[in-house]
Amino acid sequence: MTTKELLQSFTEYLQIERNYSAYTIVYYNQDIEEFVLFLGQQSIDHITKTTYVDVRLYLTELYNQKLARKTVARKISSLRSFFKFLMREDIVHDNPFALVSLPKKQTRIPQFLYEDELDKLFHVTDTTTPLGQRNQAILELLYATGIRVSECCKLQLGDIDFSIGTILVNGKGNKQRYVPFGSFASDALELYIHNGREELVKQASTSTNTLFVNFRGNPLTTRGVRLVLNELIEKSSLSVHISPHVLRHTFATHMLNEGADLRTVQELLGHNHLSSTQVYTHVTKDRLKNVYMTHHPRA
Structure with missing residues (x-):
């Protein structure tokens, strides 16, 4: 061959x-x-x-x-x-890469947003317009659930259960998980679904059950979500970098800072291995140290 x-x-x-x-x-x-x-x-x-x-x-x-x-x-x-x-497949008899050790990865502290920065983001959207309602729903949902941008774009209307406040997420490898969301995300989603989305889908030539759509009424892409977040940053005049993954980092960091256990955050994020979630403990430890050094009289 x-x-x-x-x-x-x-x-x-x-x-x-x-x-x-x-x-x-x-x-x-x-x-x-x-x-x-x-x-x-x-x-x-x-x-x-x-x-x-x-x-x-x-x-x-x-x-x-x-x-x-x-x-x-x-x-x-x-x-x-x-x-x-x-x-x-019995095409070769040995693996020349078997004895090669993988280089140790650099440990990078995940970038996240502080609560005051988030607050500015949540107040820049014009929720009287269809696109504004959609953008607010995206922002609220990404922060409320910590889902990946690809998972966000795959969400269907039937994946949302407002009665118990959960969404069904199709993650990596087609693994499914249920993730709860709070009242702010719920209000933003309901406003968007019953108002903004209905206006946007009128522009499309074919119907879709995809939750988030673009201005033409077609399913929103991951690139489209990133453009939405960049637009919100410009409106807020914040100098920070933001991406869907930064909101995911922010979700995990804030959960741990408020006392959530690591296993729960692992399940919510859809991580296969606890080691993937443990990177966020470095953030919380750094925060604890900064608080101590700032406030302890003899620090």
């Missing part, structure tokens, strides 16, 4: 057996194709001829490019998975 055919088989395996998202598969393919180009530069005509020496040379090339450790780790992980698949 040619390298192209092997990559196609691997893509089908990721789609069907592993149920990976299209976004993840694109990165897997890019990482493998870049490695194939590198092998060509080394006069190696087929990926199955890769040796551990070739892998070490490739790692040197990656480090010379001064790539972030996170990027290097992802590329190694992609290639390791690919060769593991080739071993499973």
Whole structure:
């Protein structure tokens, strides 16, 4: 089989057996194709001829490019998975990436917004207009639930249960979870659904059950949500960076600051591993230290 055919088989395996998202598969393919180009530069005509020496040379090339450790780790992980698949299919007998250790990721404190910054954001939207009602509903829901922007854009009208204040979220790998939302998000959603959304969908040529729509009445994209948030920042005159993920970080940080336990926040965020949620404890510890240093008489 040619390298192209092997990559196609691997893509089908990721789609069907592993149920990976299209976004993840694109990165897997890019990482493998870049490695194939590198092998060509080394006069190696087929990926199955890769040796551990070739892998070490490739790692040197990656480090010379001064790539972030996170990027290097992802590329190694992609290639390791690919060769593991080739071993499973009896196409190769060993995995040249098996002994390569992943570089330790840099620990970055997640960026989040303080309550006064959020308060400014919540008061800049003109909720007398359909788009204003939609934008307010997006902002309130993202902060109230901490859902990912992709999850937000996939929400359907039937996913919202106002009687008990929860939404059904379709997360990564098609895993579903229920996430509660509060009264502010509930009020914003009801206003949008019964007023603004009804006006917006009149512009569309086909009907849709997608919760958030654009000015043409069609489903709103993740890029559209980011543009909405950028517009709100400009109106609020805040100098901070904001994105859907910053609101997700803010949700998690505020929950932990107010005493929520880590397992609950993990479940609400849809994290598979507790380690993904633990990064937010660094934020709360830093906050506790700052409060102590500011207010203790002998700090």
